[in-house]
Amino acid sequence: MRREPIIMTATMGAADQAWADGLRRAHYPADRNVVEAHVTLFHHLPGPYEGELIARTRALAREFAPPPARLSxxxxxxxxxxxxxxxxxxLAIRAMMADGLHGLxxxxxxxxxRLHITVQNKVEAATARALHAALSASFTPRPLSISGLALHRYLGGPWEPIGNWPFRGKAAAG
Structure with missing residues (x-):
């Protein structure tokens, strides 16, 4: 039985993933950029429950259509x-997952x-302020494609993929 924590993310559509990864490569310190751009839903799920986590994730992805999302x-x-x-x-899909994991x-x-995509972290405050100002100057809220759910095993920095399940249901969440 594996004991490493499990991280749950929402996956982005290919174009949005490429856009976010490009920004992350450009602005995240290279020596600390060990994972792709991501939308974290859970930071530390218990590794010994991997089978249950997979089953619950698969069921949610099977039931729901991709939820609308916007970069705000x-x-x-x-x-x-x-x-x-x-x-x-x-957030409603995440809440359903959380309800099923009560006590864990x-x-x-x-x-x-606070759902987000981090494109820069662990830099000097002035560097972060400058990037924030530059990105804010040209930012316009826009749709973001959320395509599915994924589970990853946390290995002290890098993540090991466990699985990725695309939304394929008809139900709307929320």
Whole structure:
């Protein structure tokens, strides 16, 4: 039985993934950029429950259609920059997952997350301020394609993919 924590993310459509990865490669410190751009739904799910996590993730992806999402603003995150995501449907799907994992969630994962895509982190405050100003100057809210759910095993930095399940249902969440 594997004990490493499991991270759950929402996957983006190919064009949005390429866009976010490009920004991350350009602005994230290269020595710390060990994962692709992502939308974290849960930071630390218990590794010993991997089978249950896969089953629950697969069931949600099978039931729901891709939830509408929008990039709503450029935001500062400590010494970094991210794009805030507005998606009541994705938060509703996440809440369903959380309900099924009652008693297994860390304090961090018990609250409602601020959905975002981090494109820069762990830099000097002045560097983050400059990127925030540059990205904000040309930012316009726009749709973001959310295509599915994924699970990853946390290995102390890099992640090991467990699986990726595209949304293919008809139900609308939220």
């Amino acid at each position: 603003e450029v935001m500062r995150m400590g010494n970094g920059v991210a794009f805030r995501i507005h998606s009541p449907g994705l 969630l860390t304090a961090q994962d018990q609250g409602t997350p």
